[in-house]
Amino acid sequence: MSRPRSKTWVLPVSVLLALLLGLLxxxxxLQPLRPYWLALVVAYxxxxxxxxxxxxxxxxxGVVADLLYGGLLGEQPLRLVIMAFILQRFRARIRFFPLSQQALAIGGLLVNDRIVATAAHLAMGEPTLPWLYWWAPLLGALLWAPLFVVLDALRLGRRGK
Structure with missing residues (x-):
């Protein structure tokens, strides 16, 4: 039994789309509710x-995102590397969770991301984000399941051939 061939174009296109959604x-x-699309795609x-x-x-x-979004240089790479490190550490467990539990884990990582962003802003003397921006991780957690299903379908193709 052969494994389905993965499509190599899905990774760069999904990252590019996530970067563009961040610029939208x-x-x-609505601005405080903008999910961190790039983190969701990198997490997948x-x-x-x-x-x-x-x-x-x-x-x-993260460096590309910093250059596109024009924030603190190094903030996006720091946030994404911390998230990727935690995901790598717990990947074996998270991968086999049902999507609802994965969404909770991703929501927790997105809240952690807000904490890291706030700490970076405080350390640099920049203004912190208003309290409404703390709702975005909830929306990101809600979007995890549909995003996961779409990216999985694109990456693996149709299975019922």
């Missing part, structure tokens, strides 16, 4: 293809 202009009242790839995506990949994508 939103109305002021770290969990599913650890041989391709690791700490170096998370760092490189």
């Amino acid at each position: 202009p939103l109305p002021g009242w 790839w770290v969990i599913e293809t650890p041989e391709k995506v690791g700490l170096g990949f998370a760092f490189a994508v």
Whole structure:
């Protein structure tokens, strides 16, 4: 029995789409709810293809995000590398959780990401994000299951042939 061939274009396209979704202009009242798309996509790839995506990949994508988004240089790589490290450490457990439990774990990682971002802003003397921005990890956790299913279907292709 042969394994289905993975499609190599899905990884760069998904990262590019996540970067573009981070640049998408939103109305002021929706801005605090913007999920951290890049973290969700990197989390998927770290969990599913650890041989391709690791700490170096998370760092490189974070630098690109910093250059695109224009924030503190080094903040995005720090946030993504911390998340990727935690995911690598617990990958064997998280991978076999049902999607609902995976979503809770990802939500916890996104809350941790907000804590790291707040600590980085405080350390650099930058203003911290308003309290409404703490709702975005909840939305990210809710989006985990659909994102996982779509990326899995694209990565593996149709199985019922």
